[in-house]
Amino acid sequence: xxxxxxxxxxxxxxxxxxxxxxxxxxxxxxxxxxxxxxxxxxxxxxxxxxxxxxxxxxxxxxxxxxxxxxxxxxxxxxxxxxxxxxxxxxxxxxxxxxxxxxxxxxxxxxxxxxxxxxxxxxxxxxxxxxxxxxxxxxxxxxxxxxxxxxxxxxxxxxxxxxxxxxxxxxxxxxxxxxxxxxxxxxxxxxxxxxxxxxxxxxxxxxxxxxxxxxxxxxxxxxxxxxxxxxxxxxxxxxxxxxxxxxxxxxxxxxxxxxxxxxxxxxxxxxxxxxxxxxxxxxxxxxxxxxxxxxxxxxxxxxxxxxxxxxxxxxxxxxxxxxxxxxxxxxxxxxxxxxxxxxxxxxxxxxxxxxxxxxxxxxxxxxxxxxxxxxxxxxxxxxxxxxxxxxxxxxxxxxxxxxxxxxxxxxxxxxxxxxxxxxxxxxxxxxxxxxxxxxxxxxxxxxxxxxxxxxxxxxxxxxxxxxxxxxxxx
Numbered sequence: 001x002x003x004x005x006x007x008x009x010x011x012x013x014x015x016x017x018x019x020x021x022x023x024x025x026x027x028x029x030x031x032x033x034x035x036x037x038x039x040x041x042x043x044x045x046x047x048x049x050x051x052x053x054x055x056x057x058x059x060x061x062x063x064x065x066x067x068x069x070x071x072x073x074x075x076x077x078x079x080x081x082x083x084x085x086x087x088x089x090x091x092x093x094x095x096x097x098x099x100x101x102x103x104x105x106x107x108x109x110x111x112x113x114x115x116x117x118x119x120x121x122x123x124x125x126x127x128x129x130x131x132x133x134x135x136x137x138x139x140x141x142x143x144x145x146x147x148x149x150x151x152x153x154x155x156x157x158x159x160x161x162x163x164x165x166x167x168x169x170x171x172x173x174x175x176x177x178x179x180x181x182x183x184x185x186x187x188x189x190x191x192x193x194x195x196x197x198x199x200x201x202x203x204x205x206x207x208x209x210x211x212x213x214x215x216x217x218x219x220x221x222x223x224x225x226x227x228x229x230x231x232x233x234x235x236x237x238x239x240x241x242x243x244x245x246x247x248x249x250x251x252x253x254x255x256x257x258x259x260x261x262x263x264x265x266x267x268x269x270x271x272x273x274x275x276x277x278x279x280x281x282x283x284x285x286x287x288x289x290x291x292x293x294x295x296x297x298x299x300x301x302x303x304x305x306x307x308x309x310x311x312x313x314x315x316x317x318x319x320x321x322x323x324x325x326x327x328x329x330x331x332x333x334x335x336x337x338x339x340x341x342x343x344x345x346x347x348x349x350x351x352x353x354x355x356x357x358x359x360x361x362x363x364x365x366x367x368x369x370x371x372x373x374x375x376x377x378x379x380x381x382x383x384x385x386x387x388x389x390x391x392x393x394x395x396x397x398x399x400x401x402x403x404x405x406x407x408x409x410x411x412x413x414x415x416x417x418x419x420x421x422x423x424x425x426x427x428x429x430x431x432x433x434x435x436x437x438x439x440x441x442x443x444x445x446x447x448x449x450x451x452x453x454x455x456x457x458x459x460x461x462x463x464x465x466x467x468x469x470x471x472x473x
Contacts, residue, residue: 041213048206048225054165054199055232056192057306057346064169067311069177070123091117092126099130103137110134125179129187132170136191139163143201154205157198164195175302176313178263182249185298186258189245192305193236200232227350234349241304248297262295264320295321296331303338306346314339330383333370337390340366353401360403364394364412371419379427385448388423392416392455399462410468417459417470423452 053060095117098110114134118127142148142156171188207225210218252258260270270291303314318332340363347355367390379385395416398404404412429445456470463470 041210044206044209045213045218045221048203048210048221051199051203051206052224052228054161055228056168056195056235057231057310061165061169062307062310064165065176065307065311066173067176067313070125070128070173088121088124091121092124092130095127095130099134102134111138125174125177128170128177129174129179129184132167132174132191133184133187135163135167135170136187136194139167141194141198143198150205154202157202157205161195161198161202164191164198167191168195172307175308176311178265179261180263180266180295180298180317181261182252182258182294182298185245185301186249189237189242189301196232196236200229200236203229203232230349230351231346234345235306237301237304242301245297245301248294252294260291260294262291262298264295264317264322267291267295267322292321292328296328296335299335300338303335304342306342309339309342327381327383330370330374330381330387333374334383334386337363337366337370337387341390356401357403360394360398360401363390367391367394368415375422377422377426379423379429379448381429382444382448385423385427385429385452388419389448389451389455392420392452392459396455396458396462399465406466410463410466413459413463413466413468413470417456417463420452420456420459423448424456 052058055061095110095114098108098113102108102110111134114127114131118124118131121127139160140156141160142153145153148156168191171184171191174184175188203225207222207229210225211222213222249258262270299314299317302308302317308314314335318335321332340359344356344359344363347359367387370387371391375384375387379388395413398409398412403409427445427449429448430441460470
């Protein structure tokens, strides 16, 4: 090995493969009938194993997250702690201001200022989050470059992935440290998705090389890398999954409400802030109830993140929440059910029948438990309907994969058909008086009824394939 690589730490070496060799595969028409050397392929096997460890639900990735939160130094006396907190608040505000100015104008690089404050207050989740946002914004994406080879892009992707990994783990650690705001969550979504997109591109590239290996001893790893691609792709947050959160954020963008700490442990402080006069009128009034709704929206998003589920983040946060009214209590159940659905989504991505069975049955069991013990036939909100519609979703999506034995599946179909009838005949969501221009509740109610009718129709058709006449029920 040359001295060039002897003086570079292993984690800094991007690729030791011959670019010429790899190009023989990535540009086959230019190197007809020339195969990649075994050494190159086997080297890429090693690279592939490293990439699998970067999937954000893997044990290796999770080790980089401080799931216990950043440990704060309380100080000796209250007044010293209060003074230190004031200095920290000033540091956070200045850092955020410098970062926002950089992002808006791309003028002065705030790296030195951000690093100085971070070194001084390394346990501050706010400063950790701002540093993560900075790292994300200086990581350049070369994937659309027309002047670079696929190999060169892959190498740039690996270099970029290091910054994205630090940024993502930093934001996740801050969230575990009760640093939960709309501002940070909005950035978290961008970092999370970009990390997954970049990682998936690298897995695809490596798979295109290692899949040329014909030795059956390597078949399992080739299959695992392919499944890794599908896992990563399934984790990417889709537009429809972000729609509710995006709609909410548009209403408070540019206001101090975006910086409110929504963590349950901070709710009392947040409520006091909400009561103060604000600098501008918003599209919606941010009351105590709306603040709780904002938190619920954020937690619904977090419930879709496998790493958070593995560390029980959402469940622990929901346990800390104050007493809820019936509607918010049901939304809490919807959030917990969302975690089960996210697990199911991963199982279907890797196409493992045993995993699919276990995941789908978990969704069904949890949803039916809520329906039988909490809903009991009445549908006073869209969150109650959401649970019932999910039971219908299980019934419809279990027809081809032998998730349930025939007799058990007949019962699943029968129950789903019955519960969906609750929405059709007993949906008690309040309606607006006639003549009211804002008839949002009416539209929601009718949309839920329509969805229930459509699901019942599909289930009745499926029922006939398993000797079940549901139209007569």
